[in-house]
Amino acid sequence: MIERGSGSRHSDEMRERALDLLVIRAGGVLSNEERAELNELLLRFPDLNDDGIELAAAAMDLALNPVRMEAAPRDVREAVARRLAAASSAVDRALEGGGRRSERPAVQRHAGWNRFGWYAAAACLVLAAYFGLTRGPRGAERVDPERGLQSMLAHASDVKSAEWQPWDSPEVQGVRGKVYWSESLQTGYMTFTNLPVNDPRAQQYQLWIIDERGIETRISGGVFDGQGDQSELVVEIEPAIAIRGAKAFAVTIEKPGGVWVSDMTRRVVIAPLAG
Amino acid sequence: MLDLWKSAERYRPEVASETTFVAMIARRRLIDRGRRARLAIAQSESDVPVPQTVSGFEELEDAAIAMSALSTLGADNQQVIRMSIVNGMSHDEIARATGMPIGSVKTCIRRGLLKVREAMQLRHGRERQEVAS
Numbered sequence: 001m002i003e004r005g006s007g008s009r010h011s012d013e014m015r016e017r018a019l020d021l022l023v024i025r026a027g028g029v030l031s032n033e034e035r036a037e038l039n040e041l042l043l044r045f046p047d048l049n050d051d052g053i054e055l056a057a058a059a060m061d062l063a064l065n066p067v068r069m070e071a072a073p074r075d076v077r078e079a080v081a082r083r084l085a086a087a088s089s090a091v092d093r094a095l096e097g098g099g100r101r102s103e104r105p106a107v108q109r110h111a112g113w114n115r116f117g118w119y120a121a122a123a124c125l126v127l128a129a130y131f132g133l134t135r136g137p138r139g140a141e142r143v144d145p146e147r148g149l150q151s152m153l154a155h156a157s158d159v160k161s162a163e164w165q166p167w168d169s170p171e172v173q174g175v176r177g178k179v180y181w182s183e184s185l186q187t188g189y190m191t192f193t194n195l196p197v198n199d200p201r202a203q204q205y206q207l208w209i210i211d212e213r214g215i216e217t218r219i220s221g222g223v224f225d226g227q228g229d230q231s232e233l234v235v236e237i238e239p240a241i242a243i244r245g246a247k248a249f250a251v252t253i254e255k256p257g258g259v260w261v262s263d264m265t266r267r268v269v270i271a272p273l274a275g
Numbered sequence: 276m277l278d279l280w281k282s283a284e285r286y287r288p289e290v291a292s293e294t295t296f297v298a299m300i301a302r303r304r305l306i307d308r309g310r311r312a313r314l315a316i317a318q319s320e321s322d323v324p325v326p327q328t329v330s331g332f333e334e335l336e337d338a339a340i341a342m343s344a345l346s347t348l349g350a351d352n353q354q355v356i357r358m359s360i361v362n363g364m365s366h367d368e369i370a371r372a373t374g375m376p377i378g379s380v381k382t383c384i385r386r387g388l389l390k391v392r393e394a395m396q397l398r399h400g401r402e403r404q405e406v407a408s
Contacts, residue, residue, distance in 0.1 A: 023385045024366075027359040051299060055337070056391035058299035060360045062338035063345065064353075155354055157372045184362055184372065 018045050019053070026057035145234040149180060149189040156182040162249070164192070164269040171253055171266050172196050179249045179271045181237065188237040190249070195226035195233060195268075198253070205251055205268065206258040207237060212245040219243065223258035248272045337395055344394045348387060355380055356387040 018041035021034055030038060042049040153159055161180045166173070174194045181188035190207065198204060207221030222238035237249075253266035345353055355373060358364045359380075366384070370377040 019385065019389075020381070023381070023388055026388055027384060028363060028365055051296075052392045052396065053388050054299045055296065056341070056388045056395060057360050058296075059337040059341035059395060060345065060356065060387070060391055063341040064357050064361045151350060151354065155351070155373050184364060184368075185358070186362060 022053040162271040167267040167270040192233045197228035206254045210248040
């Protein structure tokens with residue numbers, strides 16, 4: 001075994017420190033001192049100065065961001081879901097060591113810097129569509145809502161909850177349950193008992209989130225179906241955009257797939273969030 | 276868009292797709308502004324144009340790579356990474372929220388980022404080699 005000198009160890013430590021700072025930068029803001037230190041270290045380790053860590057963070061952000069896109073036509077969303085499912089499989093194979101270009105989904109590659117702005121927004125929209133559509137069919141990748149709720153309650157310190165209440169002239173009666181919301185995680189869960197079974201080809205339930213922007217800017221929290229019996233139904237909340245200070249959650253009945261803007265005439269339940 | 280053009284020379288196709296590069300610039304700008312907002316907000320508040328149609332799905336492969344790499348991590352680790360990368364929580368905040376030692380939080384985030392970076396480099400490096408050959 002070759003014994004490494006103190007100079008080498010020192011260099012390794014500096015490299016590790018550079019990686020630590022890059023990780024911090026990827027998740028937030030460096031102090032002025034840290035930024036200066038990082039700049040100096042990157043001069044010493046130019047191979048780390050490739051934005052790789054921040055790019056990984058951006059890819060994670062795209063992958064994990066619970067943005068939902070509900071305005072896109074259903075056929076577009078379904079096409080996106082199919083292609084991304086194929087891409088995901090190809091990636092799995094690539095990571096196992098067998099990736100070949102021919103295994104990639106057969107889609108047109110667009111090149112050129114003039115498309116950058118387009119790409120950024122398209123990325124948001126398409127990933128949103130991906131999550132919205134594939135979480136159900138690709139059940140293995142979806143966290144079970146009951147486990148997700150338990151995990152959120154165990155790990156998030158800012159979970160607020162509220163009981164469902166009858167809304168003015170509700171279309172269905174006797175619905176009970178609660179809503180749980182974590183502002184920091186930007187996610188939450190709803191529980192229901194006695195939520196009548198719906199025919200998803202005719203109508204579905206849709207959650208609306210009212211935040212500090214008011215009811216006029218109500219935000220879709222996802223579309224779901226009732227199961228009708230006494231057992232508890234747990235549904236994950238999937239905000240269409242970032243929520244800023246949730247004030248209330250409300251459920252309506254809408255057409256299959258939900259709507260972008262609801263007149264909120266077919267009311268079910270509402271849960272004002274305290275504080 | 277100005278930030279994007281200024282940064283264009285840093286783009287390296289062997290490291291990431293163009294989409295991910297754009298997303299990185301958008302994140303960086305949000306962070307620089309002190310906003311811990313997400314890309315949905317970037318889309319609505321920035322000067323990045325909103326597309327009228329959706330296509331070019333291949334550009335999202337990096338997200339699929341990230342998902343694949345993240346799926347090998349435990350649920351708790353994924354939660355920590357989500358808190359950092361998506362919600363913009365500091366390591367201290369995550370440690371308080373989860374009860375994990377701050378050292379474990381740092382290690383978890385670092386391991387996840389390096390894992391995704393490695394997977395992206397592996398993928399894009401292969402692509403470049405295939406194109407060259």
